[in-house]
Amino acid sequence: xxxxxxxxxxxxxxxxxxxxxxxxxxxxxxxxxxxxxxxxxxxxxxxxxxxxxxxxxxxxxxxxxxxxxxxxxxxxxxxxxxxxxxxxxxxxxxxxxxxxxxxxxxxxxxxxxxxxxxxxxxxxxxxxxxxxxxxxxxxxxxxxxxxxxxxxxxxxxxxxxxxxxxxxxxxxxxxxxxxxxxxxxxxxxxxxxxxxxxxxxxxxxxxxxxxxxxxxxxxxxxxxxxxxxxxxxxxxxxxxxxxxxxxxxxxxxxxxxxxxxxxxxxxxxxxxxxxxxxxxxxxxxxxxxxxxxxxxxxxxxxxxxxxxxxxxxxxxxxxxxxxxxxxxxxxxxxxxxxxxxxxxxxxxxxxxxxxxxxxxxxxxxxxxxxxxxxxxxxxxxxxxxxxxxxxxxxxxxxxxxxxxxxxxxxxxxxxxxxxxxxxxxxxxxxxxxxxxxxxxxxx
Amino acid sequence: xxxxxxxxxxxxxxxxxxxxxxxxxxxxxxxxxxxxxxxxxxxxxxxxxxxxxxxxxxxxxxxxxxxxxxxxxxxxxxxxxxxxxxxxxxxxxxxxxxxxxxxxxxxxxxxxxxxxxxxxxxxxxxxxxxxxxxxxxxxxxxxxxxxxxxxxxx
Numbered sequence: 001x002x003x004x005x006x007x008x009x010x011x012x013x014x015x016x017x018x019x020x021x022x023x024x025x026x027x028x029x030x031x032x033x034x035x036x037x038x039x040x041x042x043x044x045x046x047x048x049x050x051x052x053x054x055x056x057x058x059x060x061x062x063x064x065x066x067x068x069x070x071x072x073x074x075x076x077x078x079x080x081x082x083x084x085x086x087x088x089x090x091x092x093x094x095x096x097x098x099x100x101x102x103x104x105x106x107x108x109x110x111x112x113x114x115x116x117x118x119x120x121x122x123x124x125x126x127x128x129x130x131x132x133x134x135x136x137x138x139x140x141x142x143x144x145x146x147x148x149x150x151x152x153x154x155x156x157x158x159x160x161x162x163x164x165x166x167x168x169x170x171x172x173x174x175x176x177x178x179x180x181x182x183x184x185x186x187x188x189x190x191x192x193x194x195x196x197x198x199x200x201x202x203x204x205x206x207x208x209x210x211x212x213x214x215x216x217x218x219x220x221x222x223x224x225x226x227x228x229x230x231x232x233x234x235x236x237x238x239x240x241x242x243x244x245x246x247x248x249x250x251x252x253x254x255x256x257x258x259x260x261x262x263x264x265x266x267x268x269x270x271x272x273x274x275x276x277x278x279x280x281x282x283x284x285x286x287x288x289x290x291x292x293x294x295x296x297x298x299x300x301x302x303x304x305x306x307x308x309x310x311x312x313x314x315x316x317x318x319x320x321x322x323x324x325x326x327x328x329x330x331x332x333x334x335x336x337x338x339x340x341x342x343x344x345x346x347x348x349x350x351x352x353x354x355x356x357x358x359x360x361x362x363x364x365x366x367x368x369x370x371x372x373x374x375x376x377x378x379x380x381x382x383x384x385x386x387x388x389x390x391x392x393x394x395x396x397x398x399x400x401x402x403x404x405x406x407x408x409x410x411x412x413x414x415x416x417x418x419x420x421x422x423x424x425x426x427x428x429x430x431x432x433x434x435x436x437x438x439x440x441x442x443x
Numbered sequence: 444x445x446x447x448x449x450x451x452x453x454x455x456x457x458x459x460x461x462x463x464x465x466x467x468x469x470x471x472x473x474x475x476x477x478x479x480x481x482x483x484x485x486x487x488x489x490x491x492x493x494x495x496x497x498x499x500x501x502x503x504x505x506x507x508x509x510x511x512x513x514x515x516x517x518x519x520x521x522x523x524x525x526x527x528x529x530x531x532x533x534x535x536x537x538x539x540x541x542x543x544x545x546x547x548x549x550x551x552x553x554x555x556x557x558x559x560x561x562x563x564x565x566x567x568x569x570x571x572x573x574x575x576x577x578x579x580x581x582x583x584x585x586x587x588x589x590x591x592x593x594x595x596x597x
Contacts, residue, residue, distance in 0.1 A: 006548040007511060008449050009456050034512055035547050043548035082455055086447075089477065 002071045007031035007043055011075055018057040023047040026057060159186055163193045244436060450510045454480045457551050469555045481506045484520075485555060493563040500525055502558065503534075504551060514545035516586050517554060526568040529561060533578045535585040536561075537571065542590055 003012040005028045012018055017029035025044045027035075032054065035043055042049045166174050178187060447455075458480070461471045468488040476483045483504040489495030501521040507513045519525060519534035529537040540549060540557055571577065581588055 009453050009550075031547070038512055039546075041546070043546040046544075046546065078456070078459065082459060085477070086455075 002069075002075065005031055007035060011072075014059055014061045018059065019054050020057045021047070021049045022053040023049070029056070159189055162186065163190060166190050166194060167197055241436075244440065247440075448508060450506065450508050451480055453511055454506060458483075461552055461555075466552060466556050466559065468559060471551075481508075483551065485551070487555070487559065489525075490559060490563045494565050494568050495525055495562050498523060498525065502555070504554075511547040511549070514541055514549075514586065515551070515554065516584060517541055517558075518585055525562055526570060527562060527565050528567070528569055528571055531571055531574050531577055531581070533581065535577075535581065535588065537590055539590070542586055542588075 003018075003026055004010070005012050005026070007027055008031050010028070012026065012028060018026060019029045019032050020026045021032070021042050023042050023045050025042055027043070032043075032049075036049060036051065036054075040048060040050055162177065165177060169177070178190070458471065458473065458476050461469075462473045465471065468490055470486045472484040472486070483506075485502040485504065487500045487502055489498035489500075500519055500523055503518055503520045505516040517536060517538075519530060519536065524530065524532055524534050531537070536558065538557060538561065540546075540554065577588075
C-alpha cells in the first residue's frame with residue numbers, strides 16, 4: 001500500500017507522523033500543519049479543518065513483499081532518476097567550473113610567464129639604468145672636478161688681470177685697487193709681481209746704462225779719430241801751402257827764365273833779323289816751349305783742386321759738414337763724399353738710437369714706485385740752436401762745440417772738449433785753402 | 444541531495460511527471476526549468492474544436508520557496524496573448540485557484556488543465572470589460588491584484 005501526501009507529493013512512510021483530516025484525507029503531519037497555518041481548509045476537498053479535527057493515524061503495514069511492489073519500485077526509480085539528473089546537473093556545473101578554472105589557470109600561467117618576461121626585461125633595464133647611473137655619477141664627478149678647476153683658473157685669471165692692471169696702471173690707481181682687495185695672498189702676489197717687475201726694470205736699466213757707456217766710449221773714440229783726421233788735414237794744408245809757395249817760387253823762376261829767354265830771343269831775333277829768315281824755326285820753338293810749361297802748371301793745379309784724394313776732399317767735406325750739419329743736411333750730402341756721408345750718418349744714427357733706447361727704457365723702467373726723474377739726455381737736435389748761431393764764416397764768438405749728446409757726462413770725456421778747441425780753426429783754414437786754390441785757378 | 448528543500452523536491456517531481464506525462468496540448472521547457480526550478484515556461488496549444496484552435500500560447504510560472512503552500516504566479520507571455528474575458532492584454536489571468544482558492548494539493552499540471560479548460564469553455568473572444576483600466580493601473584505581479592471573480596461560468 002503506497003499512500004501519497006498530495007502536499008509534498010512524497011510517499012507516506014509508516015514510520016512518519018501521519019495525520020488524517022475529518023474529511024478522511026491523509027497527509028504528513030508537518031505538511032498539513034504548515035497548510036493549516038495559512039488556511040483552515042483541507043487541501044484536497046476545501047472542507048474546514050482545524051487542529052482539533054485532525055487525527056494521527058497509526059497504520060500497521062505487513063512486512064510481506066514490502067517495498068517490492070511495482071509502485072514502490074517505480075517511486076524508487078523516480079527518486080534515483082531524480083538524483084541522477086541532479087548529479088548530472090551538478091557534474092556539468094562542476095565540469096564547467098573546472099574548465100573555467102583551467103582556463104583561468106592557463107590565463108594566469110600566461111600572465112605569470114609574461115610577468116616573468118617583463119621581470120627579466122625590467123631586471124635588465126634596471127641593470128642598464130644602474131650602469132647609466134654609475135656613468136652619470138662618474139660624469140658628475142668629472143664635471144665637478146672640471147668646475148673646481150675652472151673656478152681655480154678663474155681665480156687665477158682674476159689675480160692675473162689684477163696683476164696686469166697693477167703693472168700697467170699709475171700709482172694712484174694701484175693704491176685704489178689695493179684698497180679694494182682685502183685678500184692678503186692676492187696683495188702678496190701683486191707685491192711679488194711688482195718686485196719682480198722692479199728687479200727686471202733695474203737690470204734693464206743697468207744694461208742700458210752699460211750700453212750707454214759703451215756708446216759713449218765709441219763716441220769718444222770717433223771724436224778722437226776725427227781729431228786725428230783734422231790734424232792730418234792741417235798737415236796736408238801745410239804741405240799744400242808749402243807746395244803753393246814752391247809753385248809760386250817756380251812760377252817766379254819760370255817768369256824769370258821766360259824773361260831771360262825773351263831777352264835771349266830778342267837778342268837772337270835781333271841776331272836772326274840780322275842773319276836771315278830763320279823765324280819759322282824760332283816760332284816753332286816758342287810754340288813747343290810755351291804750352292809745355294803752361295799746361296804742366298795748370299794741370300798740376302787742377303789735379304790738386306779736383307783731386308779725388310781722400311785726404312783733400314775729406315778735409316773739405318769734413319769741415320763743411322761739421323759746420324753745417326744741422327742747417328743744411330742736403331747741401332752737406334751733396335758736398336761730402338759718399339763714404340764720409342755714411343760715416344757721419346752712422347754716428348748720427350748711433351746717437352739717436354742710443355737716445356731713443358734711453359727714453360724708451362726710461363718710460364718702461366721708471367715705475368710708479370720710484371718716482372725717479374728719467375735721465376736727461378740731450379739729443380743731437382737739442383744742440384741745434386748752438387749751431388744755428390754759427391754762421392759758417394768762421395769768425396763767430398760762440399764756442400762751436402761738436403754736438404755732444406750729454407753735457408751732463410762731460411766729465412767722462414774731458415779730452416773731447418779739449419780737442420774741440422783744436423777743431424775750431426779748421427773751417428777757416430779750409431776756407432783759406434779754397435780761396436788760395438781759386439786764386440791759383442784764376443791765374 | 445540532502446540540501447534539497449521540500450519545495451525543490453516537489454517541483455522536481457512535478458517537472459518529471461509533466462515531462463513524462465504531459466496533458467494534451469501542453470509541453471514544458473524542461474531544460475530551462477531544470478536550470479532554474481523557480482521559473483518555468485509552458486507552451487500551450489489551442490484545443491481543437493474551440494475558439495483557440497491552432498493558436499499557440501506561452502505560459503510563465505514563477506514559484507517561491509514556499510511552494511506549494513504559496514500559489515505560483517502564472518501569466519501569459521509572448522506575442523500571442525489569448526483574447527479571453529478572463530485574460531487581460533498584459534497576460535494576467537483572472538483565475539481563483541491562482542490566488543484565493545489555491546491549495547497545496549494543486550500542481551502545475553492541474554493549473555495547466557484549469558487554464559486549458561477555461562480557454563476551451565470560452566464562447567466569445569473578447570477582453571475583460573475593465574481591461575484598459577486594469578492594464579494601466581495593475582501591479583506587475585498578478586497575485587497582488589484583489590481579484591473579483593465575477594463570472595464562474597468560464
